[in-house]
Amino acid sequence: MxxxxxxxxxxxxxxxxxxxxxxxxxxxxxxxxxxxxxxxxxxxxxxxxxxxxxxxxxxxxxxxxxxxxxxxxxxxxxxxxxxxCQMVYELPVDSFITPQSKLIQPLTNEHVPQMIELTALTKPGPFFERTIEFGNYFGIFKNEKLVAMAGQRMHPVPYMEVSAVCTHPDHRGHGYAKALMLHVMKLITDNSFIPFLHVLTSNAGAIQLYESIGFRIRTRLWIDMVKRL
Structure with a gap:
């Protein structure tokens, strides 16, 4: 089944x-x-x-x-x-708060140009002019520049996808991605939904991070970008 x-x-x-x-x-x-x-x-x-x-x-x-x-x-x-890999949040974490959590800010339409710029650089997946309408995107800024972000995307009830997790290459290694993910995950679970996400099978570092905060691989799948002729 x-x-x-x-x-x-x-x-x-x-x-x-x-x-x-x-x-x-x-x-x-x-x-x-x-x-x-x-x-x-x-x-x-x-x-x-x-x-x-x-x-x-x-x-x-x-x-x-x-x-x-x-x-x-x-x-x-x-x-x-x-x-x-499709991963589902199964093992509860001890806390959704990290030292970097205090840096997190909600993202709004005024931040869309920076969101598009950051996702174009880091390539976490497609991000368009109105992708923010999925709702609940958050970021971390340094000197008024968006350097890390994460949010919600597909919502196949009762699941909610964690998406657009990315950090500018010059600001990696500070725990920003983890803090943002945990922030989004808490919002999802507080609304009685189940977090899930997708990651390239070749991205061992990301898989390790996701496993460290309670995600487990559910299945392998393929996503094709296709042009309608």
């Missing part, structure tokens, strides 16, 4: 993120200025046809699979293939 998170994009856009998604029956996609992710209730040829019809030519989307899935090359062009 499939776990809810095996199809987390569909679960998110049809439940917790329904208000920022475009849906057509059993297929859907986030609004293009917010996130690239698209999903479907069941992965079959008919739903791929519906998704193709829903999207304009040239739209780039992200699809998630539990195994390598061949797409119709006449309709979809795979541009980037990511081998990831």
């Amino acid at each position: 499939l776990h809810l998170l095996d199809n987390m994009i569909w679960q998110a856009i049809s439940t917790g993120n329904k208000d920022i998604a475009l849906l057509d029956g059993d297929v859907g996609v986030y609004r293009p200025e917010i996130a690239p992710f698209a999903g479907m209730k069941e992965w079959n040829a008919a739903n791929f046809e519906k998704l193709h019809a829903l999207l304009p030519a040239g739209r780039r989307i992200a699809l998630s699979f539990l195994n390598d899935t061949a797409l119709d090359e006449n309709k979809w062009q795979v541009q980037h293939h990511m081998d990831c």
Whole structure:
């Protein structure tokens, strides 16, 4: 039996993120200025046809699979293939507070240019002009410059994704990522949701950090960036 998170994009856009998604029956996609992710209730040829019809030519989307899935090359062009681990928060931490927690500030629309600049540099995943509408992004500043951030993204009820965890290369090693993650995790758990996240399987350092604050690998999955032809 499939776990809810095996199809987390569909679960998110049809439940917790329904208000920022475009849906057509059993297929859907986030609004293009917010996130690239698209999903479907069941992965079959008919739903791929519906998704193709829903999207304009040239739209780039992200699809998630539990195994390598061949797409119709006449309709979809795979541009980037990511081998990831999906991790779920299972082991409670002793405290959500670290010495760096006092530095954390909420991020608002005025910070979006700096958020885009930081994510473009560090590449934690796609971050667009309106990605902040997922809500609850937080950052740490040095000399009024955003140097670290984290927030929430996909919300497949009862789970909530921790996302956009990144630190400027010049400010790593100070525990900022951990402090921000714990801050976001506390907000999620205080609202009776379960934190989860995604990380490249090749990123051993990040996996080690996430395991140290209670996450465990649930499964391996693939995320493809795909262009609709």
